[in-house]
Amino acid sequence: MAISNIRYGEGVTKEIGMDLQNLGARRVCLMTDKNLSQLPPVNAVLNSLAKYGINFQMYDNVRVEPTDQSFLDAIKFAKKGEFDAYVAVGGGSVIDTCKAANLYASSPTSDFLDYVNAPIGKGKPVTVPLKPLIAVPTTAGTGSETTGVAIFDFKQLKVKTGIASRAIKPTLGIIDPLHTLSMPERIVANSGFDVLCHALESYTALPYNMRSPCPSNPINRPAYQGSNPISDVWALHALRIVAKYLKRAIRNPEDREARANMHLASAFAGIGFGNAGVHLCHGMSYPISGLVKTYKPKDYNVDHSLVPHGLSVVLTSPAVFTFTAQIHPERHLEAAEILGADIRTARIKDAGFILADTLRKFLFDLNVDDGLAAIGYSKADIPALVKGTLPQERVTKLSPRPQTEEDLSALFEASMKLY
Amino acid sequence: MAISNIRYGEGVTKEIGMDLQNLGARRVCLMTDKNLSQLPPVNAVLNSLAKYGINFQMYDNVRVEPTDQSFLDAIKFAKKGEFDAYVAVGGGSVIDTCKAANLYASSPTSDFLDYVNAPIGKGKPVTVPLKPLIAVPTTAGTGSETTGVAIFDFKQLKVKTGIASRAIKPTLGIIDPLHTLSMPERIVANSGFDVLCHALESYTALPYNMRSPCPSNPINRPAYQGSNPISDVWALHALRIVAKYLKRAIRNPEDREARANMHLASAFAGIGFGNAGVHLCHGMSYPISGLVKTYKPKDYNVDHSLVPHGLSVVLTSPAVFTFTAQIHPERHLEAAEILGADIRTARIKDAGFILADTLRKFLFDLNVDDGLAAIGYSKADIPALVKGTLPQERVTKLSPRPQTEEDLSALFEASMKLY
Known part of the structure; x- marks a missing residue:
């Protein structure tokens, strides 16, 4: 079995700018949701990005309990941005959306259903290389920072489903318990x-x-x-x-x-x-x-x-x-x-x-x-x-x-x- | 923290030929020691390599409790073979020797002391890409299949030391308890x-x-x-x-x-x-x-x-x-x-x-x-x-x-x- 990399400690979020430098990232996509974009966890990330001069664009339109439509909106942003690394700051909704954005931006000719779990989607194996994704969880629940799963609500069938592949597992999870104080x-x-x-x-x-x-x-x-x-x-x-x-x-x-x-x-x-x-x-x-x-x-x-x-x-x-x-x-x-x-x-x-x-x-x-x-x-x-x-x-x-x-x-x- | 991939189960060694196929390996270095080369664990690996048509060379000259000299001998073999994947079947001595062979064959101009832990060696960080290494432990002790450490006896100082880097951690550890029955x-x-x-x-x-x-x-x-x-x-x-x-x-x-x-x-x-x-x-x-x-x-x-x-x-x-x-x-x-x-x-x-x-x-x-x-x-x-x-x-x-x-x-x- 494969296990993700995680780093744990109060305040470790401030190192994220260095991690991105170490990865050689030049255009970073920072994903979060509207609420969090005003809260300390996102602030801590923004401060570190500024300190280490990391060029980034922020997408704060993640939907809590995402849908196929909200995934597609984030994917569109990711495709347009041509990013070379991703940072997700939030709960499972944000991290899952970011996984999907990274996947489809890395596989631009794929149809959305290609990677969605069968029998709803085609459940194709992921063979394209993805960009590094650093996940900074702000809830204590999904564990999405350690998994290769992204869940969304498929509106036309009124059912939740997802994408499951080791390939979409975050490169690094930053477990900073300070963030849970905002919950x-x-x-x-x-x-x-x-x-x-x-x-x-x-x-x-x-x-x-x-x-x-x-x-x-x-x-x-x-x-x-x-x-x-x-x-x-x-x-x-x-x-x-x-x-x-x-x-x-x-x-x-x-x-x-x-x-x-x-x-x-x-x-x-x-x-x-x-x-x-x-x-x-x-x-x-x-x-x-x-x-x-x-x-x-x-x-x-x-x-x-x-x-x-x-x-x-x-x-x-x-x-x-x-x-x-x-x-x-x-x-x-x-x-x-x-x-x-x-x-x-x-x-x-x-x-x-x-x-x-x-x-x-x-x-x-x-x-x-x-x-x-x-x-x-x-x-x-x-x-x-x-x-x-x-x-x-x-x-x-x-x-x-x-x-x-x-x-x-x-x-x-x-x-x-x-x- | 990063954790290795491991696969566990009685008989899972027989899958190693498929793993090597999946890795696209064309020239595999199989390392073991003289005793083990006659025992069931190596046999199980050989059978799987044969079944999946994997081209390999065997090095069975690993020294139990290896030295700088025995490391260098294995490194020489690895450099000459120009391998694209490694398989280590044995206890810590074999797996550690194989890690060193992979490292120095991947970094052919390095001096042996470059990567040895300071203050005995220079303790340089490993920045070259290594080849995949699959470790098949046959003892229940070192855990070397999960670590980025290779230990040897540095003869001229009469002291054990080693190389420690995440880069030399095996790609996969195959934990097949059948092998422990030979101990x-x-x-x-x-x-x-x-x-x-x-x-x-x-x-x-x-x-x-x-x-x-x-x-x-x-x-x-x-x-x-x-x-x-x-x-x-x-x-x-x-x-x-x-x-x-x-x-x-x-x-x-x-x-x-x-x-x-x-x-x-x-x-x-x-x-x-x-x-x-x-x-x-x-x-x-x-x-x-x-x-x-x-x-x-x-x-x-x-x-x-x-x-x-x-x-x-x-x-x-x-x-x-x-x-x-x-x-x-x-x-x-x-x-x-x-x-x-x-x-x-x-x-x-x-x-x-x-x-x-x-x-x-x-x-x-x-x-x-x-x-x-x-x-x-x-x-x-x-x-x-x-x-x-x-x-x-x-x-x-x-x-x-x-x-x-x-x-x-x-x-x-x-x-x-x-x-």
């Missing part, structure tokens, strides 16, 4: 839930040696390989940090220790799931986000309705892990224990219920909306949610337990109300 | 002690943010960065595996679970120390190996006297950790607990003694020679051992506690007898 409470919470699910899903994913098809040539193997002894280390370590620090990070913006640890946990879980993959919480989350009606979450300063990614992922987690525990109950029980459950008298066959119950308590304590119903869905929406999950084979096939349409339908139904 | 008992033990010390030293190394000098430009920072939150994960995980499996792997060659886990632990500890660094056990081990008199270890089929690397490292470990515990006693106590000590009533100020005592018991149980005296050293050798340690600044500076010549002298003296 409002719900962004800390929702991005933290994404870390939680990355860790839980990659730890419970289908083992690497049971995945099929298993192409004989290593070059044809997917980025998501199934759970393995290396991703397990990252998943468990990230889960332990979530258990210890997520609540503290949400409740107290001044708790630098907690926020710094969650920032690292995001990268750790990213390295884990970037190799092992995720499964049903993520697969089912894409239609939950894609079909959003009028939900507008607290603390997100945007003009469109959206279900934040971490929230769309975590709301189905109690149902999903009840369902998957049948396959690796001992791993589910271990995860429950890490998250605080007392398992001394637990029966292994109850592992799924115990983990689900632990998750429900965790979410209740953190004021999470009470299930899919609370964000605007009803039973009538279930067929559409199921239909939107079916094309997410890239991840749903990594579920340890295969699932029918009826199973998916039951999982959505069980997620309507959590408490 | 005789003492090779399992000694290479396992190397893993043990990699984990203990990198976990207790000077923290990354206390190291000096700290070059402002990231490109000038050393490969060994000091202990950090990422290397800590690997060090602790490797230590837990050593605690659980090393004795089993040594005692029972048929215990595939134990041998496979130690094979992975070697790579894990390598990723950890390859970023954090090691300190006094390693720094002091180089003269212990370099000044060897007549010691010939069991199970090593060689015609020269040698102190196996893992043995030279572990013999000073009780003394070293007693000395360093003054700085991070809680980490030393944690390590002792992982290795089996009952620390419920332990006092933090006794952490060093407790870890040392745990290590002594561990080594006694595994029939390790009773200290430096048992491998041929006496008090009269201490000045020479100290003198051989002084140039090892690359690692000794990473000790959490600075040390004078008197301190080193006392550490060697305390290591003369263990039990």
